[in-house]
Amino acid sequence: MQFILTPEAFLGALLIFALRIGDMSLDTIRVLFVVRGRKGLAWGLGFFQSLIFVIAISSVLSNLDNFLNVLGYAGGFATGNVVGMLIEERLAVGHIHFTIMSSTRGASITEKLRASGFAVTEIPARGKNGTVFVLHVDVTRRDKDNVETVVLETDPEAFVTAEDVRPIRRGYWRA
Incomplete structure (x- = not known):
């Protein structure tokens, strides 16, 4: 492989870079x-x-004498992964299941989430240091930040996990 530093070589590599971003x-x-x-x-x-x-x-394969094509291919691959993740974040397709654990403010979190239109299932539980509230909330991914904000403002010490879920049958969902 050799470096062929012509405008055409740079444009070819840039095209491959752009194609790989789109592809990935x-x-x-x-x-x-x-x-x-x-x-x-x-x-x-x-x-x-x-x-x-x-x-x-x-x-790339038809122009292997231009090392810039290989760099464009690899750079487009890496960049395309990140761009795809950013696009998917913006689309926010799907649902998220939150599990929220609070030792002191579980009832307040539940109240505020319900006031915001979210369905909450409360489960009293026992933790290492006594009673805790375990809350389950299922929301669309578009509502993820709203749930996180309510929980953080109500109990900054709450332990929160979230996982993507695929609903089988729908019950109550925020309209």
Whole structure:
């Protein structure tokens, strides 16, 4: 491999970089839709992702004498992962299950979450140092920050975990 530092070489590498960003962004989002059971979207994203991939890899392999193409390919791959994650965050597709544990302010957290329109299941429990409240809240991912804000403002010492869930059957959900 050799360095061919011409404007065309830089443009080719930049094109490969951009193609890989598109390819990997679609791939990252596609995998998340697969996990969430969205078959149609996963199929469409997979089709376009693979189409872009073939174009990008063909460009690299047909011009192996330009090391910038390889750098563009690798840089686009890495950047595309991050861009895909940022896009998926903005889309906020799916649901989150929060488990909130509070030793002193569980009733207040429940009250404020319900006043905000969220369904909360309260479970009294016993921890190392006595009684604690375990709260379960299932929300759309778009409401994640709202739940976190209510909990933090009510009990900054609360222990909070969150996990992505895939509802099987719907009960009460915030409108």
